[in-house]
Amino acid sequence: MSEIKHIRTPLARVRGRGAARSGTEHFWHQRLTAVANIPLTIAAVFILISLLGRNQAAVAQILGSPLVAIIMLLFIVSITAHMRLGMAVIIEDYVHDESSKLTLLMANTFFTITVGLACVYGILKLSFGL
Amino acid sequence: MAETKAPAARPLSPHLQIYRPMLTMMMSIAHRITGFGLYFGTLLLAWWLIAAGSGPSAYAKIEWFAGSIIGRLILFGYTWALIHHMLGGIRHLIWDAGRGFGPNEREWLAAANLIGSITLTIVLWIVGLLAMGGPR
Numbered sequence: 001m002s003e004i005k006h007i008r009t010p011l012a013r014v015r016g017r018g019a020a021r022s023g024t025e026h027f028w029h030q031r032l033t034a035v036a037n038i039p040l041t042i043a044a045v046f047i048l049i050s051l052l053g054r055n056q057a058a059v060a061q062i063l064g065s066p067l068v069a070i071i072m073l074l075f076i077v078s079i080t081a082h083m084r085l086g087m088a089v090i091i092e093d094y095v096h097d098e099s100s101k102l103t104l105l106m107a108n109t110f111f112t113i114t115v116g117l118a119c120v121y122g123i124l125k126l127s128f129g130l
Numbered sequence: 131m132a133e134t135k136a137p138a139a140r141p142l143s144p145h146l147q148i149y150r151p152m153l154t155m156m157m158s159i160a161h162r163i164t165g166f167g168l169y170f171g172t173l174l175l176a177w178w179l180i181a182a183g184s185g186p187s188a189y190a191k192i193e194w195f196a197g198s199i200i201g202r203l204i205l206f207g208y209t210w211a212l213i214h215h216m217l218g219g220i221r222h223l224i225w226d227a228g229r230g231f232g233p234n235e236r237e238w239l240a241a242a243n244l245i246g247s248i249t250l251t252i253v254l255w256i257v258g259l260l261a262m263g264g265p266r
Contacts, residue, residue: 006258060182090162115176119172119179122180
């Protein structure tokens with residue numbers, strides 16, 4: 001055995017994250033979803049405008065059609081993932097009490113997943129006509 | 131464990147109130163506030179999508195809300211927040227690419243962010259109201 005120069009495992013050294021435990025995932029996922037949000041938001045706004053003034057049956061039929069439903073599903077997954085990251089930054093910036101911060105960060109995850117799944121449920125119900 | 135002492139009264143670094151308001155600062159704050167608003171606005175999106183799948187009476191309720199004065203104001207604000215946050219996001223992506231940091235560029239970008247979001251919101255609402263068969 002060669003002499004031990006440091007006590008970190010080889011895997012930890014390769015990951016190179018030190019004591020921070022995590023790397024640039026937050027920043028990267030924020031940008032990844034931000035880029036995805038641009039075309040998806042434009043598409044969703046056009047879909048919404050094209051549905052204005054139509055009755056429920058027509059809206060249900062158009063929203064449940066494959067292309068529109070898939071665009072809306074992508075839109076919802078991307079925006080809810082993006083807003084979870086964004087709200088986490090706001091909480092970390094302004095809430096300094098450790099227990100309040102952890103509670104709010106948990107509530108943030110619960111809210112974004114709940115509202116995201118509610119939207120997904122709405123679209124899938126339209127698509128499959130349950 | 132010993133009782134923790136009250137923190138010493140150290141000088142604090144200057145915060146918002148000491149700076150002259152600047153457009154770039156205002157647009158940075160607006161980016162965060164619009165993001166915060168859009169977060170809760172997704173509840174309306176969920177309501178709309180579920181109502182559309184629940185039948186005519188459920189859909190009539192959200193149509194009534196969207197057509198009311200309060201509803202219109204909320205939706206107009208939501209449209210502006212969405213467009214403003216998207217354009218602000220594009221501004222951030224330009225910065226991520228290492229561009230747009232010059233003294234003139236950043237002022238120009240901040241102004242374009244604001245003017246662009248207001249203009250696009252008004253255009254979208256004119257198109258939307260026309261799609262609904264004119265203002266009512």
